[in-house]
Amino acid sequence: MRFSWRFPVLKYPSFTGRLHDARTATAVGRLLGAAIAVCLVTGLISHVLQHPPAVLANDLPSRPAWGYRVSQGLHTASGIAAVPLLLVKLWSVYPRLFVRPPVRSVPHALERLSVAVLVATALFELFSGLLNIAQWYPWPFSFVPVHFAVGWLLTGSLLLHMAVKYPQIAAHWRRRSPGTLALPAEDAPDRRALLAALGGAVGAVTLTTVGQSVTPLAGLDLLAPRHPGHGEQGLPVNRTAAGAGITERALREWRLSIDGPRPYQLTLDELRAMPQHEVTLPIACVEGWSKSARWTGVRVRDLLDRAGAPEGALVRVTSLQQHGAYRVMVMPHTYARDPLTLLALGLNGRVLPPDHGFPARIIAPNRPGVLQTKWVSRLEAL
Template sequence: MTSRMPRPRFAPPPFRPPVLSGRLHDARTATAVGRWLGAAFAVCFATGLVSHYLQHPPGWLADLLPSRPVWGYRLSQGLHIATGLAAIVLLLVKLWAVYPRLFVWPPVRSVRHALERLSVAVLVATAVFQVFSGLLNIAEWYPWPFSFVPVHFAVAWIAAGSILLHIAVKAPEIRAHWGRRSPGTRELPAEDVRDRRSLLLGMGAAVGVVTLTTVGQTLTPLKALDLLAPRHPDHGPQGLPVNRTAAAAGVSERGLGEWRLEVVGPRPCTLTLDALRALPQTHVRLPIACVEGWSVAADWAGIRVRELIQRAGGRPGTAALRVTSLEVSGAYRVMEMGADYAEDPLTLLALTLNGQTLSLDHGFPARIIAPNRPGVLQTKWVHRLEVL
């Protein structure tokens, strides 16, 4: 009789975190990249606040928003999108520089260490969400079930708070590695200095390429280089891009029928298109700037909104306006503008664009054009003005 040999027991190998010993995965590289990333996020946050409050002003702010300079929103939103795109490159390099710290073992060493890692997790998650959701927004692709604007705005505050907390926690380390020869730090080998300089130069070149190939959608002298932007300033009906077409808004020429403009006020009136064309026409050159970052100046002609307000009995200089579109539905179907916009002589109920009657996609028979306003508030297919 033969005895059975006991089967060997195979225990799983002990967990060993990956060894990541690259010389540039260090605090000095992270600090150098973080300076530029922090600046980009600061500009994004400030210009994002401008954009949000111009689009959705609280009641107390509505009459305080300025209509000048006429290029104000074009500049602020152009900066918002340009720095947001640059921040994608900077964030990827920053994550590359610090990712070995994600594998520290043990993952939590104390309560303080756990809180620090939690704050970093929130910072990384919100930063990644902001830049990549913003990228999908300018491409007008929304693969999520929530509304982009309020969520993007709320997460921006969380990201800003996380950045400030991170700077406060890491202040001693940041201070130690801020300069090339900061006090208390060892002299770096020449090879490390050379490699870090090459990394930062490569990062700067990547940011430059992304900027040059997208900023032309706002800075029209560079439009010939506009290769990666989702919009080109010259592409579209009547030489102007269109975000929301008439078909998407549920507006058709047949549905216009016998169109009338209804002006509601102390002395309400109704005007046909021929009657509007018979009124004195004002010609202005104004940019239209959309939240997706593209903008282009165009020649508009129509009736000053303040003249229509006065015709309906509104008091000059004090009347705000509610504008209603023929759109079937949409978050901006009804738009309000404060007295400063409504009274501005450049604010028009436009009937023509670049010397031609408005096309249906550009808002025929009438649309709003005003200085220093987001494109979503330049309401198209207007059929009702209500003096407030």
């Protein structure tokens, strides 16, 4: 018996379909570029509000009250819309990944490297963002700093790619490509059909998810992991009291400490005896959902004035929760002194429930949800 070993010969794939061309790539790229630009700008706003640089640590704006809700809603919506746009963009250009020879020169190698970085960072940003919306983190690193850092890599690689490809982009930007770059007329109906299908896909994923922040569209909120009306007292909950390690004993023994030149403590009954104010403000979370609610409580500035806190002081807020990155939060004076900022004791006309921060929580305008500290035990004027 005689055996013969034959190794398969690797062949590059061949692409016979139309529309893998510069005109289609440019048409899709315009839409993708707009979505990514909105995502990058609103992501920067979100990061600055959550982790302000030292120069802004005490001067972040508290108005408009709905500012963070709009910017983070746009961030999530544009990121979700960019997913089908990116997939179709890659479909239109992927034959270029298999051109021979793979590298023709040093400049060509650098161009391909920049494209590899662009594709990798875009895929990482969009799909890690989707997992963050679902609050699923199957990776060992902290999401926020890595997502922020990779966003800068994406920005740089995108600008470099646009600079390198500017002649092709300019040539195919208009509806009709000039001169020798004109494409076969028979491709036009297919291209229109592709773009129409892409528009339908973008519209579908947007309409079925944006209702988590645009409450008039909440009835279409089929694919988003949060519904703005689902949750105790009509407001969603990200972290429950049990999940934060809040015990019944800690609640029974609760006292609010206010530290300043004239420190003092208050019981819950004493807080309720103080002048109460009602405001309507949204909770807007980094995962993209938001919902307005009526909050009742004591103005934070009244508590600080009683402690003799200076007007421009930063305020450190400490929670009863046992663990978590936002157990301690520092609030700029622009928020602490805003008349809309409350130490809330009630929600939608009822007592604040434990999962929403009983006995007291912070609610402030234009503030990320992770910084609206629940189960507040201490306010310190710094």
